[in-house]
Amino acid sequence: MEIKKTSLNKLHQSNNAKFVEFAGYEMPIQYSKGIIEEHKFTRSNSGIFDVSHMGQLFIHGDESLTEELEKIFPLDLKNLKQNCSKYSFLMNEDAGIYDDLIITKIEEGYLIILNAACKNKDFDILSNLLGSKFKMNLDNNRSLIAIQGPKSVEILNSIINGVDQLNFMTGNWFDSDNEKLFVTRSGYTGEDGFEISISNDKAEKFVKNLIEKGAQLIGLGARDTLRLEAGLCLYGHELDINKTPVEANLRWAISKSRLSNGGFIGSKKIMNQMQDGARQIRVGIKPEGRLIAREKTKIFNDTDKQIGEITSGTFGPSVNGPIAMGYVDKEFSKVHTKILLEVRGKKYPANICTLPFYKKSYVKGVN
Amino acid sequence: MSEVKFSKEHEWITLEGDVATIGITKHATEMLGDIVFAELPEKGSSVEKDGTAGVVESTKAASDVYTPVSGEVVDTNQSIVDDPAKINEDPEGGAWFFKLKIKDTSELDTLMNKEEYDKFAKETSS
Incomplete structure (x- = not known):
């Protein structure tokens, strides 16, 4: 083509x-x-x-x-x-x-x-x-x-x-x-x-x-x-057909008034996940030091159990350091949780952190 | 100091006595873009010709750094680990990667001189 x-x-x-x-x-x-x-x-x-x-x-x-x-x-x-x-x-x-x-x-x-x-x-x-x-x-x-x-x-x-x-x-x-x-x-x-x-x-x-x-x-x-x-999602990385908005930590984008009655495609699953929680959830990840963890980097806990995977990772020029997003098991999704990232066969320390990495400056209330 | 030689993996090498200094070429840095991470071999470790001896990462991707000759790592340039942007600024000078005590100087014979490398770089990048 x-x-x-x-x-x-x-x-x-x-x-x-x-x-x-x-x-x-x-x-x-x-x-x-x-x-x-x-x-x-x-x-x-x-x-x-x-x-x-x-x-x-x-x-x-x-x-x-x-x-x-x-x-x-x-x-x-x-x-x-x-x-x-x-x-x-x-x-x-x-x-x-x-x-x-x-x-x-x-x-x-x-x-x-x-x-x-x-x-x-x-x-x-x-x-x-x-x-x-x-x-x-x-x-x-x-x-x-x-x-x-x-x-x-x-x-x-x-x-x-x-x-x-x-x-x-x-x-x-x-x-x-x-x-x-x-x-x-x-x-x-x-x-x-x-x-x-x-x-x-x-x-x-x-x-x-x-x-x-x-x-x-x-x-x-x-x-x-x-x-x-x-801290914004990119389709094909943070989002795909196997991820739901609840897992992607995007519940804010679902109108509250639609949650009580549903009636939209996928509403049943969304309402279930809102109640019971999702198994994995999207989080912000900050590697310690300068290490960059790219997409598909495996995430481990301190007992060597794989708990998730990076979906995007790069160097943040305004943050002046490495940044990443990924999915981890819900019990490891709390801010400040210590995790390990496997890069080139070695495990490196990182922390779950709040999103965004860089404060947004959107303009509201001009009229 | 000896004439600068170049590898097909875009490393440069100079020799002083039996100690070689190795870095990546300006052409390599131009292809990589902004370098934001560098990893060097451990001092005292042995590396084999054409084997991996480090990593550089740009904003876009990670790339291995190879060694064009075999030897024992006698020094590494910590300043490029602390400030990887130096590699873009002065790749063929202050931003060298590591120094090797080399085993076999004849390994240098397989490498290109400046003129050959420039031609190679031009052909492979177009």
Whole structure:
């Protein structure tokens, strides 16, 4: 299969991107400054991320669509205000996660942002569940650009006036350069920032404009270290079809009002696990010293019994040390529990710690 | 000091008497990206030509460091363990990895000189 390219591919090339294949797309892993510089620039200034490989699924419909989606997602969509977003999951009957996603109620219906590797399957699953009653469009004509970091609001507002009035996890349509853009105040770095949905033919010009105002392109490498420091899950690592939201320690994302009556796919399992607890749970892990424990590193207790496995591990540039997330047996999930990580045949000490590793700075209450 | 020689695993080596100093090349650091962890062989241990003698990790992945010759480890550079970013800054100078008392100087003959290595690095990275 031919590798797919986003509308910003040429711009990445001219900025000396190193490319990797990710979910069938040629994506920049880093630019010439490298992952650590890019990571720190995002935390202190403003980083631009091409996330156009992700799915933008528009589903058109009225209140009957809300009712149908409540049968699928563990969300109180009836009481969700227009232009407000929620983090959620598409699950199977066993509450195994097909994908994690952001869903926003818009005037026309809903906009769902899906992971690149899952988007086509998600579309098929949702089409089957919803039938042909609602118009669904996995829009390949639009790019998705994230701008993240403390200077992002000032930079973006100078191009799209009014975005500074958005609260975290809300969005709206804006007009800019004879183009309708959908902008949400959101992201996946732990920083204040925005995601902009823009038609493919306008994307490059838009990003060049952001660069002129002082933002810089950031690759997937720094995106990974940023999200891990922020304690955020990455599908295929922390989340997959064999993990439930309760195991992933994401109960906060399940609307309380939906827990009493259930009625969404996977609700039975979720309600059981909420009551009885899950066997394993996702935790933050801090190795002692400088040791990096990568994905699939085995976790042991002090009597040499395997109690879990790392799902993501790297060096956190802002934490200035190694960080990891993984799953451990529930009885070892308490903060400050001492564990051992097996790396290259030797066992090294580490501690269960609170998430995030790096304090989030989301903006709430601007209006 | 002898001429710098290079291995196909992207290590460099110089010889002073029967003590060799070994590190990884600038080209290797460019391929690895930001180095955030280094592990060195133990002082007094013996290493065999082309065997593993350490580890470097970048933000992206872990890579083994090999020794281009056999010998006994007589010194290691603790400063790169404490501050691995030094390896990116000065890979072919201050950020050497370990020193070996070498057994057989003829093992050096199989290695490349600078010109051969530069050509090899260019061919293998494109």
